[in-house]
Amino acid sequence: MGGFDCDVLVVGLGPVGAVLTALLAQRGVRVIALEKDARPYPLPRAVHFDHEIMRIFQQLGVADQMRRHARDLPDYEFRSADGRVLLNLRPPRETPSGWSGGYMFHQPSLEGVLRERLAALPSADIRLGQRFDALTQDADGVTASVTTPTGSVAIRARYLVGCDGASSAVREAIGGGLDDYQFDEPWLVVDVKVGAGGRAPEINIQLCDPARPTTCVLSGPGRHRWEFMLLPGESAEAMLDDAVVRGLIGPWDCGPVQIERKAVYRFHGLVARRWRAGRVLIAGDAAHQTPPFAGQGMCAGIRDAANLAWKLDAILRGTAADALLETYQAEREPHVRAAIELAIGMGRVVCTLDPAAAAQRDAAMLAAQSGGAPALPPMTASPFATGCLLAGSPGAGELFPQPTAGEGSARLRMDDRLGEDAWLIARARAGEDVAGVRVADIDAEDLAPFRAALLAWLDRRQVDAVLVRPDRYVFGAGAPGALLSAWQASLR
């Protein structure tokens, strides 16, 4: 490896570091992943991921395993203290990803599945119980100082990605700084196992009760989550007492539940100003943090990982220039900010402690509902308008749909047929595959089950072809030859 211990050094093996490591190693990139702790984070955190994340799990070959630890996203109701429905967010029935609108899951099980997948990838060298301390970089690579159980070592990599969470040392090392949305609310988070005869609600609920704003949502099968806002003067220590927790859950009348995990967090919105310095990048909570009301923190981080993985791979293979990394923050930050702003919008609705303000809010939300007006800021659907795309061409920057065919376990999904490279999908035969691009026409035999959906996409945009990036976002649409040339030029 010419003095390099690996191509990419990933710091932190939470869900984002694990997905990034797996996506890279699956493409043959040699990765070392450092994790300071021996086991996944034990306290309650994410319970929801969306359809696009399931599509990324599909790419990693672990969708079926994830499915076993998850339940389909149910309705999400905002209710007043007296039980009136202020807002009902229904999961989308159709998604571009070809999966359900979202899933409620158990994070330790999800991280367990990712670690099993990593263990099967020869290019991934997982080093648990090793802490990243500091880095230096030069024109060719990055050198990290790492504390291991037997002493300090230096690891040399071409690139380093900090997936080291909210207190990221890598972010500090690159002077990432943080923009603060000035949202800062303390909440008690409790995960329970629901025993036989348990009656936990079957939908997700935000109880907008000014006496105690409360979240009650599904987790993985047989599990449930409550979150209780701390009131002024309440201490985290006192709230974590089991008797207090039982007193809070009791009125929900759920039958036998066993408290599994609990923690007090301060929910806030933060975005690092700088996600890259030379050969060092940050992703996931290291780059941004959101209140959990929209269930998007981990999802945003996994989208970061998918955005970075193919770019690093292309650069390391020599098919793209290092400058491609400049598109990473440009593409991801607007979407991250939209998710944070949506979550803070939800949080401001929920975290109202003044009874008079709560009554006004309830009246406004009920009126908005009957008038058909949106009660929450919409989340940006199209994630980026600048970056690695053919600006101005139809569909550029959109998530390309994954058509499916069949039902149940026999369901066919298009991504499985087309593989990990970029795709050029054209109405008519447009030549042979080229480096990093699968060239396919809609009459290809393996695309037959998806032909109608692909044709509809091309017809709607009145184009002959679409070029889809390896992370399944549309690079551009138009004439096949011109698309291929533009793609190659944009990588260079």
Ligand SMILES: Cc1cc2nc3c(=O)[nH]c(=O)nc-3n(C[C@H](O)[C@H](O)[C@H](O)COP(=O)(O)OP(=O)(O)OC[C@H]3O[C@@H](n4cnc5c(N)ncnc54)[C@H](O)[C@@H]3O)c2cc1C
């Ligand atoms: C109450 C709550 C509810 C949430 N609900 C949702 C939800 O429903 N959906 C959702 O998408 N998100 C949710 N989130 C957010 C989600 O949990 C986080 O965004 C996600 O876990 C971040 O993943 P990460 O891999 O970036 O960071 P982390 O999971 O924090 O992982 C970072 C890893 O880096 C390691 N590390 C740190 N420093 C070093 C070092 N110096 N050397 C080596 N290793 C290091 C840590 O030990 C850790 O394992 C929720 C969060 C909370 C608190």
